[in-house]
Amino acid sequence: MEVGKLVFLEDLEKLRYLAELIYLQEVEAIQATIYYNNDDFIQSLTDSRTNYESVLKLVDTAVQLLETYPTNKVDKTTASAAKDFHDFIIYVSNYALQTMANYNSRLHYINEVTSYVESFVERMAHVQLHRDTLGNEMESIAIDAAISKSIPLQAAKSHQSDLSTTFSQTLKDSGIELHDLVQSHQARLGLEGPFEDLEPVQKARVYNEIIISSGREAILVDRIETVSKYGGAAWTMITIGFEVWDVFHSENKIEKTTYYAVKEVAQFGGAYLGGIVATAVATNVFELSPVYVTIAGIAGSIAGSFIVGTIVAALFGLIFSSGGEKVPYDVTSGHISYVQDLPDGAGLANRIAFHLS
Numbered sequence: 001m002e003v004g005k006l007v008f009l010e011d012l013e014k015l016r017y018l019a020e021l022i023y024l025q026e027v028e029a030i031q032a033t034i035y036y037n038n039d040d041f042i043q044s045l046t047d048s049r050t051n052y053e054s055v056l057k058l059v060d061t062a063v064q065l066l067e068t069y070p071t072n073k074v075d076k077t078t079a080s081a082a083k084d085f086h087d088f089i090i091y092v093s094n095y096a097l098q099t100m101a102n103y104n105s106r107l108h109y110i111n112e113v114t115s116y117v118e119s120f121v122e123r124m125a126h127v128q129l130h131r132d133t134l135g136n137e138m139e140s141i142a143i144d145a146a147i148s149k150s151i152p153l154q155a156a157k158s159h160q161s162d163l164s165t166t167f168s169q170t171l172k173d174s175g176i177e178l179h180d181l182v183q184s185h186q187a188r189l190g191l192e193g194p195f196e197d198l199e200p201v202q203k204a205r206v207y208n209e210i211i212i213s214s215g216r217e218a219i220l221v222d223r224i225e226t227v228s229k230y231g232g233a234a235w236t237m238i239t240i241g242f243e244v245w246d247v248f249h250s251e252n253k254i255e256k257t258t259y260y261a262v263k264e265v266a267q268f269g270g271a272y273l274g275g276i277v278a279t280a281v282a283t284n285v286f287e288l289s290p291v292y293v294t295i296a297g298i299a300g301s302i303a304g305s306f307i308v309g310t311i312v313a314a315l316f317g318l319i320f321s322s323g324g325e326k327v328p329y330d331v332t333s334g335h336i337s338y339v340q341d342l343p344d345g346a347g348l349a350n351r352i353a354f355h356l357s
Contacts, residue, residue, distance in 0.1 A: 003156040006346055007353045008094040012059055014352050015090065018097055018345065021352075023052035025343035026103050036269040036336045043310055044338075048103045054110045055093050061117060062089040069128075077142050081124060084145035089117060091152040092235075098346040099159055099242065104312035105298055112235040119231045120148070147226050155239050157217045164214035164247045171248060177289055178248050178324030185209040186323075195323035200233035201225050203323070207240040214247045234317075241320035245299050249292075258283045259305055262297075262339050270336040273315075276307060295319055297339075309337035 001008045009015040026048040035041040062085075069082035092113055100106035120141075127137045171181065182195055186206045191198060195206065204224045211217075224236050261283040265271050273294070280293040297307030298315060 003091075003153055004158065005160045006094070006098050006156045007349050008091055008156065009349055009353060010090060012063065012090070015059060015093060015097075016056060018349050018352055019052050019055040019093075021348050022097060022343050022345055023048055026051075029340040029342055033338050033340055034268050034270075035338070040270070040310065040336060040338070044103075044308060047107050051103050051107050051110060054107070054114060055097065058089050058093050058110075058114065058117060061121065062086040065089075065121070068125075074128075075138075077138050078128065081138065081142035081145045084142070084149045085117075085120060085124075088145065088149040088152070091149060091156075094349070095152040095156055095239070098349050099156075099246075100299075101342045101345060102298055102306040102308060102312065103342065104308050104310075108314075108317055109235060109238050112238065116148075116227075116230070116232045116235055120144070123230065144226055144230065148232070151224075151227065151236060151239065154217055155243055158211060158243050159246055161216045164216050167214040168247055168249075178245070178291065178295070179322075181210060181244075181248065182206060182323035182325070185213065195325060196321055200237050201228050203321070204228075204233075204237050204240050206323070207237070207244045210244050211240070211247065216243070216247065238317070238320055242299060245295060249296060263305060266337070266339040270309070270338040273307065273309070273311070273335070273337045276337055276339065291319075291324055295324065305339050306342050307337050308340050308342075309335060311335040312337065 001010055009018055027045065030041070030044045030048060033041075033044075035044075065082045065086045069078050071079040074082075096106055096109055096113070100109060124138075124141055127134045127141060131138070179195075186195055186198075189205055189209060191202055191206065195203065198206070201224060208224070224240070227233075227236050258280050261279050262276050265279045266276055276297070277290050277293045280297070281290055294307070294315070297305075298312055298319070
């Protein structure tokens with residue numbers, strides 16, 4: 001199924017194969033890296049493997065939903081809820097594998113999605129078990145399942161959309177930083193105080209407003225609020241934050257010379273994050289802020305390379321929670337980071353979709 005510029009694999013064997021290919025190519029990149037110590041090497045392999053296994057577990061949960069609530073044994077509302085949430089799991093797994101190449105940041109996202117899925121499945125089972133007293137609650141669950149399903153679809157339609165080209169170019173030409181963009185749209189919504197102190201749903205509203213301003217298709221805020229009631233605030237905020245970053249950096253590329261420079265500085269045993277970022281800032285033709293480079297290395301790419309390491313998953317959440325205001329380098333103290341070329345999930349999905357059909 002084509003969704004914007006992405007191809008979502010609805011065939012579960014193909015989706016599992018995509019997860020496997022990404023995992024195998026990540027292992028190759030990890031094994032080609034000279035690590036500072038064996039612990040870091042093992043941790044990278046573990047994070048990549050956990051990514052792979054977590055996606056397989058999500059897919060298995062989707063299958064189990066349809067087996068637990070078959071259309072010939074449950075009422076129409078229950079069957080609809082199971083099918084829509086099954087689809088949500090498949091769509092959000094595709095979205096993660098195809099847009100989040102950094103296995104550290106993807107693992108953070110997948111963990112948040114998994115928590116939400118587990119909560120939803122438990123809620124559905126509880127209501128089904130107590131239908132005599134909670135029968136009407138299944139209708140609410142069906143609505144929430146349909147809303148959940150729509151969010152990764154809308155995010156995928158927005159991803160790398162050409163509709164925001166002019167907006168993105170204007171940001172680049174004017175030198176606006178991500179935190180400036182966030183602050184201006186926060187003010188437009190009348191939300192006072194530091195961005196990092198806002199509630200998750202409020203943060204999502206600000207990010208959504210930026211997407212709307214760019215011309216891309218937004219994720220409806222009422223849907224975000226609905227999902228957030230049941231533990232979905234974290235993964236929805238990351239999804240929208242990720243799309244805001246996609247808007248922000250799409251016309252603001254990091255040069256290939258910078259790619260070679262950061263690869264060189266980290267090639268023998270890695271380097272401290274601050275050193276990698278400083279190298280990128282110093283070597284890029286166009287002026288870039290340390291925050292921009294850090295987010296690029298974690299969430300986007302440095303001309304195809306990504307900054308990985310034990311601290312990256314924590315930084316991923318902290319940066320988006322602060323609206324790009326700052327990178328908390330203090331939490332990186334003592335942690336070595338590495339630079340790796342990682343697989344293109346969207347490209348692999350296209351090959352699987354059109355060559356294994």
